[in-house]
Amino acid sequence: MPVRRERFYFGMKISRTVHRPPAGRAEPAWMALHRSGELAARARIADERLEDCDLCARYCHVNRKETMDGVVCRTGELAVVDSAGPYHGEEDCLRGWRGSGTIFFARCNMRCVFCKNWEVSWKGKGEEKTAAELAEIMLGLQAMGCHNINFVSPSHVVAQILAALVIAASEGLRLPLIYNSGGYDSLEAIKLLDGVVDIYMPDMKYGNPELARKYSHAPDYVQANQVAVREMHAQVGDLRLNVDGIAERGLLVRHLVLPGGAAGTEQVMQFLARKISPATYVNIVNQYRPAYRAGEYPELDRAVTAQEYEAALDIAHKAGLHRIDRRHSDRWVVRWP
Numbered sequence: 001m002p003v004r005r006e007r008f009y010f011g012m013k014i015s016r017t018v019h020r021p022p023a024g025r026a027e028p029a030w031m032a033l034h035r036s037g038e039l040a041a042r043a044r045i046a047d048e049r050l051e052d053c054d055l056c057a058r059y060c061h062v063n064r065k066e067t068m069d070g071v072v073c074r075t076g077e078l079a080v081v082d083s084a085g086p087y088h089g090e091e092d093c094l095r096g097w098r099g100s101g102t103i104f105f106a107r108c109n110m111r112c113v114f115c116k117n118w119e120v121s122w123k124g125k126g127e128e129k130t131a132a133e134l135a136e137i138m139l140g141l142q143a144m145g146c147h148n149i150n151f152v153s154p155s156h157v158v159a160q161i162l163a164a165l166v167i168a169a170s171e172g173l174r175l176p177l178i179y180n181s182g183g184y185d186s187l188e189a190i191k192l193l194d195g196v197v198d199i200y201m202p203d204m205k206y207g208n209p210e211l212a213r214k215y216s217h218a219p220d221y222v223q224a225n226q227v228a229v230r231e232m233h234a235q236v237g238d239l240r241l242n243v244d245g246i247a248e249r250g251l252l253v254r255h256l257v258l259p260g261g262a263a264g265t266e267q268v269m270q271f272l273a274r275k276i277s278p279a280t281y282v283n284i285v286n287q288y289r290p291a292y293r294a295g296e297y298p299e300l301d302r303a304v305t306a307q308e309y310e311a312a313l314d315i316a317h318k319a320g321l322h323r324i325d326r327r328h329s330d331r332w333v334v335r336w337p
């Protein structure tokens with residue numbers, strides 16, 4: 001008998017009997033960890049790590065259960081969620097025709113001066129959620145028919161996500177998980193997610209440590225980012241799509257082009273092509289607009305030109321990368337059923 005339960009959150013009414021995941025699709029890898037008890041064990045380890053936090057590349061080593069002093073992400077024991085819902089603005093292979101089930105976490109471990117979501121990332125707009133509430137959100141997104149659960153800005157809430165996932169798995173969650181991060185992740189955290197995350201979607205924001213320091217207060221970003229991306233790729237490999245063109249497992253890298261070449265596109269693409277795989281799926285993003293404190297940096301206080309964006313695409317192709325996302329272009333066409 002199907003269970004019919006209705007819930008309200010973020011103003012949306014959902015019923016769990018609607019839109020079960022399609023039968024016959026490969027089950028997400030994390031379900032095996034759930035059945036063996038390993039998922040719960042990982043959640044316990046991550047929870048302990050909150051007391052001496054090394055769960056992102058900031059390595060604050062603070063007890064987040066007791067204090068916020070020295071906590072760069074300004075997030076304690078509970079995750080703060082700004083919004084959740086089916087989102088149709090992601091890459092075609094993630095959004096499909098029913099949307100990607102995004103959960104947008106507030107606060108961030110990055111400190112980007114040009115952040116377009118600064119009210120959420122810097123100011124912390126959102127509501128604290130317990131593990132049970134976060135699990136309920138995941139199940140609601142599944143009930144709405146989303147193709148996946150897409151954790152946006154998850155680096156500082158890995159422990160809270162794992163705790164919620166244990167509950168959601170017991171209650172019937174069956175969707176692939178996307179880890180959609182700024183790419184400033186600790187190796188320790190990514191190893192805890194081995195076999196849990198189906199699709200890693202990190203940013204590679206910079207190729208130059210000095211610019212990472214200047215614009216994101218993260219002088220070791222390039223090194224930490226490359227270590228994390230190597231580990232992510234070792235776990236899940238190149239991006240694989242199912243018969244409907246929906247991403248099932250693998251690595252998808254996003255690279256936001258900044259004005260004046262500040263994102264270090266050449267270094268990033270060379271790293272991906274040579275050290276990861278020429279088949280890395282890369283989205284070179286053309287959405288930069290000056291926001292937040294970008295006006296304090298004259299070189300960032302303008303949009304990226306069409307020439308700069310085309311040059312970034314050329315750099316990727318010349319590096320040998322051949323899976324470049326270009327929605328609406330003739331190089332990338334997916335037909336939905």
Ligand code: SF4
Pocket residue numbers: 053054055056057058059060061062064071072073074075109155156157
């Ligand atoms: S998640 Fe990162 S920024 Fe937050 S307390 Fe832990 S190490 Fe610091």
